[in-house]
Amino acid sequence: MASSSHRHRSQPDREFQWRPVRGPLFAVAAVATVALIVTLVVAFRPGGSSDTGSDRAVAASSSSSKAGPSGTATDSASPTPSKPSSAAPKPTASSPARASASATPSAASPARRAASGTAGTSTTTAPAAGRIRPGTTYDGVATSYDVGNGDGACLFGPTDDVMTAAMNTADYETAKACGAYISVHAGGKSITVRITNECPAPCAVGQLDLSRQAFAKLAPLSAGRIPITWSLQSPATSDTISIRYKTGSTQYWCGIQAIGHRNPVARLEVRTSGGWLALTRTAYNYFLSEQGTGCGSEIRLTDIYGDQLTVPALAVRPDVAQQTGLQFARH
Structure with missing residues (x-):
């Protein structure tokens, strides 16, 4: 079998010659003549224009858009509005979160608070609590020590008041606890002591080192160390500052x-x-x-x-x- 490179054209290919076909050519010429006549009639009639088709196309294109409220074109081909975002709006500077506003005393809070005595004035500002906060109960342990003459790190001076205590260093908070009245609870019993001293390490956070007299009202001194809860008090007093x-x-x-x-x-x-x-x-x-x-x-x-x-x-x-x-x- 010969390869494709040696294949010969068939005999009909060699003898083919182009011959004109008169019938079809005459029909094409007749159609072209009729089209030319129609075009001339349309072009020269009153109000006629060869651009009518393109003008209609432009008008159709223009009608597919309309001015929005601000004059901006909007696509009438897609009248369905887009879906709103599911993301929650974030608070802005003009709309602060209500939670923080309700937690902070407002300027409408009473500007004055009555004080005993006649000298000086009394006003109220934002709370200035530190580690020891009003209305909070703390867990800890109580130990005891000999208070001696009643003086301590707060330097209030000697006193006959034996219902006192030393506060652990963390809650002492650079003397901020000095003078605080603390209600202490243990085993169904409770006492109130005044902070006059600091209890350094190894006193732990929450620990109170009570005077021996105060400790004895909660448990025998032999107990050495007892679990307690305590909280800040604002007691009645006849003293003035x-x-x-x-x-x-x-x-x-x-x-x-x-x-x-x-x-x-x-x-x-x-x-x-x-x-x-x-x-x-x-x-x-x-x-x-x-x-x-x-x-x-x-x-x-x-x-x-x-x-x-x-x-x-x-x-x-x-x-x-x-x-x-x-x-x-x-x-």
Whole structure:
């Protein structure tokens, strides 16, 4: 069998010749003549135009779009609106979350709160609670120690009050717990003690080191260590607050302490030419003005509930407790 490269064309291919076909050609010419006549009649009739077809196409295209409310073209070919996004809207600066607003005291809160005594003024601001918060119950353990003359890290001075306690360092919070009244519960019994001291390590968070007299009201001293719960109190009291300047205080340097307060003091400020200045608190419960700014001027006290008391200017008299006649409100 010969390969494809040696194949020969068939005999009909060699003898093929083109011959004109007259019948079909005549028919085509006749059709073209009729079309030309029709076109000329349409073109020259009144109002006729050869662009009529294209004008209709443009009109049809224009009618497929219409102006929207703002003049922007909208596609009438797809009238079905798109589906709304399922994503939840995020809060913006103009619409803050309500939860945080309800948790924060508003400016409409009472601006003043009654205080016992006549000197100075009392106002209310936002709460200033630290680790020890009002209305909160804490778990811990109680131990006991000999309080001696009743003085301690808070430097309130010697006292005959034996219902006192030392607070663990974490909850002592740089003397912020000083003067707090704490209700302690254990085994169905309860007592109230005042924080006058700090209990350093190994005292753990939540631990109270009670005076022996206070511990004995909850359990025998031989128990050594007992589980307790405790919470902050705002007790009734007939005492009023006193202000004491630290030893060595002058108009050029001073340390200021508040004593006899019903609720823990969160902040102490002094009046200056530029306004109120908050002083730095020390672990030994004095607020220091190292440059003497505000020493001997008005003093403003804020407790952990946000109540404020303004104490008129007092002379800088070191180691003297000066009565103010003021007291924080009971809660």
